[in-house]
Amino acid sequence: MRARSKNARIEDVAAKANVSIMTVSRALRGVDGVSEKKRAEILKIARTLKYVPNSNARSLAVANSNLVGISLPTFAGEVFAEILNGMRQTFEKAGYSSVIDTTEYSRDAELNWVRRLLSWQPAAIILTGVDHHPETIALLKASPIPVLEIWDHTNDPIDLCVGIDHFEAGKTIGQHALECGYKSPAFVSTPKGHDIRADARLEGIRAVYQNLGGGPIPVARPPLQSAFTTGYHGALELIDTAQPDLICFLNDHMAFGGLMACERRGVSIPDDLGVIGFNALDLASVLPKKLTTIRTPRRLMGVTGARNLLARINGVKVDPPAALPMEFIPGETTSPR
Amino acid sequence: MRARSKNARIEDVAAKANVSIMTVSRALRGVDGVSEKKRAEILKIARTLKYVPNSNARSLAVANSNLVGISLPTFAGEVFAEILNGMRQTFEKAGYSSVIDTTEYSRDAELNWVRRLLSWQPAAIILTGVDHHPETIALLKASPIPVLEIWDHTNDPIDLCVGIDHFEAGKTIGQHALECGYKSPAFVSTPKGHDIRADARLEGIRAVYQNLGGGPIPVARPPLQSAFTTGYHGALELIDTAQPDLICFLNDHMAFGGLMACERRGVSIPDDLGVIGFNALDLASVLPKKLTTIRTPRRLMGVTGARNLLARINGVKVDPPAALPMEFIPGETTSPR
DNA sequence: GAAATGAACGTTAGCGTTAACGTTAAACCT
DNA sequence: AGGTTTAACGTTAACGCTAACGTTCATTTC
Numbered sequence: 001m002r003a004r005s006k007n008a009r010i011e012d013v014a015a016k017a018n019v020s021i022m023t024v025s026r027a028l029r030g031v032d033g034v035s036e037k038k039r040a041e042i043l044k045i046a047r048t049l050k051y052v053p054n055s056n057a058r059s060l061a062v063a064n065s066n067l068v069g070i071s072l073p074t075f076a077g078e079v080f081a082e083i084l085n086g087m088r089q090t091f092e093k094a095g096y097s098s099v100i101d102t103t104e105y106s107r108d109a110e111l112n113w114v115r116r117l118l119s120w121q122p123a124a125i126i127l128t129g130v131d132h133h134p135e136t137i138a139l140l141k142a143s144p145i146p147v148l149e150i151w152d153h154t155n156d157p158i159d160l161c162v163g164i165d166h167f168e169a170g171k172t173i174g175q176h177a178l179e180c181g182y183k184s185p186a187f188v189s190t191p192k193g194h195d196i197r198a199d200a201r202l203e204g205i206r207a208v209y210q211n212l213g214g215g216p217i218p219v220a221r222p223p224l225q226s227a228f229t230t231g232y233h234g235a236l237e238l239i240d241t242a243q244p245d246l247i248c249f250l251n252d253h254m255a256f257g258g259l260m261a262c263e264r265r266g267v268s269i270p271d272d273l274g275v276i277g278f279n280a281l282d283l284a285s286v287l288p289k290k291l292t293t294i295r296t297p298r299r300l301m302g303v304t305g306a307r308n309l310l311a312r313i314n315g316v317k318v319d320p321p322a323a324l325p326m327e328f329i330p331g332e333t334t335s336p337r
Numbered sequence: 338m339r340a341r342s343k344n345a346r347i348e349d350v351a352a353k354a355n356v357s358i359m360t361v362s363r364a365l366r367g368v369d370g371v372s373e374k375k376r377a378e379i380l381k382i383a384r385t386l387k388y389v390p391n392s393n394a395r396s397l398a399v400a401n402s403n404l405v406g407i408s409l410p411t412f413a414g415e416v417f418a419e420i421l422n423g424m425r426q427t428f429e430k431a432g433y434s435s436v437i438d439t440t441e442y443s444r445d446a447e448l449n450w451v452r453r454l455l456s457w458q459p460a461a462i463i464l465t466g467v468d469h470h471p472e473t474i475a476l477l478k479a480s481p482i483p484v485l486e487i488w489d490h491t492n493d494p495i496d497l498c499v500g501i502d503h504f505e506a507g508k509t510i511g512q513h514a515l516e517c518g519y520k521s522p523a524f525v526s527t528p529k530g531h532d533i534r535a536d537a538r539l540e541g542i543r544a545v546y547q548n549l550g551g552g553p554i555p556v557a558r559p560p561l562q563s564a565f566t567t568g569y570h571g572a573l574e575l576i577d578t579a580q581p582d583l584i585c586f587l588n589d590h591m592a593f594g595g596l597m598a599c600e601r602r603g604v605s606i607p608d609d610l611g612v613i614g615f616n617a618l619d620l621a622s623v624l625p626k627k628l629t630t631i632r633t634p635r636r637l638m639g640v641t642g643a644r645n646l647l648a649r650i651n652g653v654k655v656d657p658p659a660a661l662p663m664e665f666i667p668g669e670t671t672s673p674r
Numbered sequence: 675g676a677a678a679t680g681a682a683c684g685t686t687a688g689c690g691t692t693a694a695c696g697t698t699a700a701a702c703c704t
Numbered sequence: 705a706g707g708t709t710t711a712a713c714g715t716t717a718a719c720g721c722t723a724a725c726g727t728t729c730a731t732t733t734c
Contacts, residue, residue, distance in 0.1 A: 019713075019714090020713070020714045020715080021714090022715080023712085033711075034712070035711080035712065038713090059719090060719045060720065061719055063719070063720095
């Protein structure tokens with residue numbers, strides 16, 4: 001009929017082993033109903049025939065696949081790489097392969113990917129954050145496939161959720177700033193609406209400071225570049241215009257760019273200006289001046305998320321979502337006024 | 338028979354539209370043989386029924402999938418993220434989804450992944466580097482699936498290859514060092530055999546220097562950590578023991594860690610010591626002292642690789658592999674002696 | 675005006691695998 | 705001894721889709 005590749009099928013193995021195809025199927029999957037002697041024999045024949053199972057046929061027959069879809073905003077930076085590693089290793093051990101996508105912070109891109117992914121009957125879908133296209137939510141709520149939202153925290157997840165509370169993180173930062181006696185904090189972020197988690201943290205800082213009747217918090221939002229460059233230019237902008245006594249950055253990489261900007265401008269840290277990062281990335285560990293930051297449990301998040309999801313796939317009930325804890329790391333880039 | 342999800346099938350759409358399933362199939366795929374009127378009608382019905390095509394069934398019927406498998410050593414660092422982005426965007430446009438895996442520099446892990454991936458009848462497979470498990474090579478050479486090896490260059494690829502010549506890169510570094518008059522270069526790398534490309538670059542440097550009858554090039558190989566930390570400790574080790582007049586690093590991130598180590602030890606750059614990185618990462622652009630490095634065409638590599646592969650998938654002949662060009666970036670961390 | 679053409683649709687037969695159920699014969703029981 | 709159980713297989717019918725080929729009927733052609 002069609003030009004097929006001459007790959008060995010289960011049928012070929014069966015013929016060579018003088019058994020039925022079901023016996024081969026059972027032998028290869030390691031399920032009961034085959035004597036150990038036959039199983040060994042079949043495995044050997046399969047190997048000599050270079051038999052490769054056809055996952056498409058399998059997934060069609062059992063109406064699901066051992067694929068899990070993982071959607072991340074970006075591959076840039078260590079943050080998502082670490083979350084990803086935690087998840088992947090856990091899934092790998094359980095026999096699942098992951099199909100990864102990056103949305104570059106676009107809800108439309110995420111929706112498109114979810115649509116495509118669903119056509120593969122995945123065992124589970126993982127999304128980053130809790131801010132999705134309405135249709136994405138509708139699609140996933142209607143489907144029986146387990147869904148995990150990671151990195152953010154919400155009390156109203158699509159299905160499962162494992163993350164941190166970014167608003168709380170902002171409040172923690174604000175609290176520390178307040179205790180140090182900083183009067184005019186500023187924030188360096190990405191373009192408005194690009195990263196809603198960064199905005200949530202900013203809101204957390206605001207929540208602490210607005211009760212004090214201080215002015216609005218100046219925010220620099222340089223055009224998108226690498227984190228280092230964004231932090232560098234954001235800091236320059238703030239130093240040159242708003243003259244804050246503290247700059248909080250979206251993450252440690254940006255904070256590092258900011259530190260470089262300070263050096264450039266001759267601003268002394270922490271005497272003239274305080275600097276706070278986010279994530280406690282490894283970069284901070286080699287800096288001559290320890291960065292004040294917040295450690296986010298990225299690997300834990302990935303592992304916990306994956307475990308919960310596996311439990312859910314296996315029909316086990318999963319605890320309601322709770323925000324994971326963070327650790328505030330006081331460093332040498334902030335000091336009491 | 339089995340407990341199926343109640344997802345709409347092509348048959349349900351056909352029934353509702355009063356046409357045969359073939360007409361629906363044609364309409365949804367956008368192929369000829371359906372009037373525009375009927376096509377619109379069918380598309381509408383499919384939408385109201387929330388019909389999601391079953392890729393497993395499709396792939397089984399046509400004996401291939403629109404998946405491409407991509408294997409990378411790691412997600413850490415910007416390097417592979419950039420290669421990946423270039424590839425993914427190109428594939429995305431052509432309607433292919435990517436299944437990504439990281440091997441963490443293990444040939445066995447790569448082999449396992451290749452085995453699993455092959456079961457999905459992917460449209461293509463992409464591996465990083467040219468150093469693979471013999472069985473991986475045998476498996477892929479025997480299969481009709483197009484294969485691309487990326488990042489490294491070789492004249493004897495499994496199928497296609499798009500990359501740079503790391504030995505040549507090392508020679509370029511060595512040449513520059515020689516011209517500056519450095520007498521005792523050293524190298525900071527990862528554990529022996531971990532990254533054969535780093536070793537190839539080291540060999541390139543050696544090739545330049547060994548003719549001069551100088552002693553062996555000292556190499557620090559700190560245990561695996563993040564790049565920053567590795568560079569930091571590697572540099573400390575070399576400064577404290579070998580006292581080189583130049584340290585070449587596996588990449589810019591390590592070089593940055595090295596710079597921090599120099600600051601720690603009070604070593605002045607470039608007066609007391611020269612520093613050379615690799616990759617021209619964005620980090621370098623915010624450093625107060627411009628880093629001497631080599632720019633690698635990462636995005637270009639991804640795009641070129643994906644394009645070649647697409648051509649190959651479509652049966653078009655592809656040029657024999659040629660190493661992509663690199664650009665040496667003289668910076669302020671090296672200077673004539 | 676009969677035959678040839680072709681656009682628009684339908685029918686059939688798989689793709690390679692597995693769930694469900696059927697069969698066989700040896701082991702076990704009372 | 706006759707029936708019952710059970711391990712070890714086999715047969716059949718899907719899973720949802722598409723390539724190949726068949727059919728129909730309005731147009732065109734000479």
